[in-house]
């Protein structure tokens with residue numbers, strides 16, 4: 001894993017996208033990689049992480065967090081007022097104020113983490129252009145890619161990133177494999 005992006009004297013770079021069935025453990029893999037890499041002195045990680053918002057055992061929406069600052073907002077909620085996707089309303093304000101900004105600010109870090117690039121996030125043109133800036137940069141990245149997205153940005157990620165499909169058999173070993181890949185390339 002990892003040497004295919006290294007060209008001549010260019011800065012070492014590794015880009016990995018994890019995909020897979022809903023609920024298989026994609027975010028958990030990314031969380032474990034972030035925890036491992038965060039232990040490295042001086043290694044700066046930026047970007048976003050999303051998580052479920054649950055109430056009384058039911059999913060009510062998703063939160064979005066800037067990994068570098070910890071600033072957290074609402075990505076989507078059943079009781080929102082933004083554009084509707086299934087039963088959730090996407091909160092464009094927090095998606096852009098926290099999400100797109102975190103991805104842009106991560107250009108100053110060693111690794112850009114984007115969990116995730118999926119239908120909710122792709123509603124925002126500002127979020128899409130932030131991810132495009134990352135693609136055009138020389139930054140290493142770790143992204144969760146929605147399995148079936150046909151958005152042009154998702155297609156570019158499928159082409160430009162090493163794509164790993166998470167399943168129940170590999171989800172326990174992937175975090176170590178991915179963190180070792182980044183440590184080898186960037187450590």
Ligand SMILES: Nc1ncnc2c1ncn2[C@@H]1O[C@H](COP(=O)(O)OP(=O)(O)OP(=O)(O)O)[C@@H](O)[C@H]1O
Nearest residue numbers: 020021022023024025026027028029116144171172
């Ligand atoms: N390696 C694992 N072993 C056991 N349970 C796991 C493992 N990874 C994830 N899970 C559990 O599976 C559930 C879904 O995990 P996670 O949110 O990481 O999946 P996901 O693929 O990111 O989901 P989504 O498709 O909703 O974004 C969680 O309850 C989590 O605790």
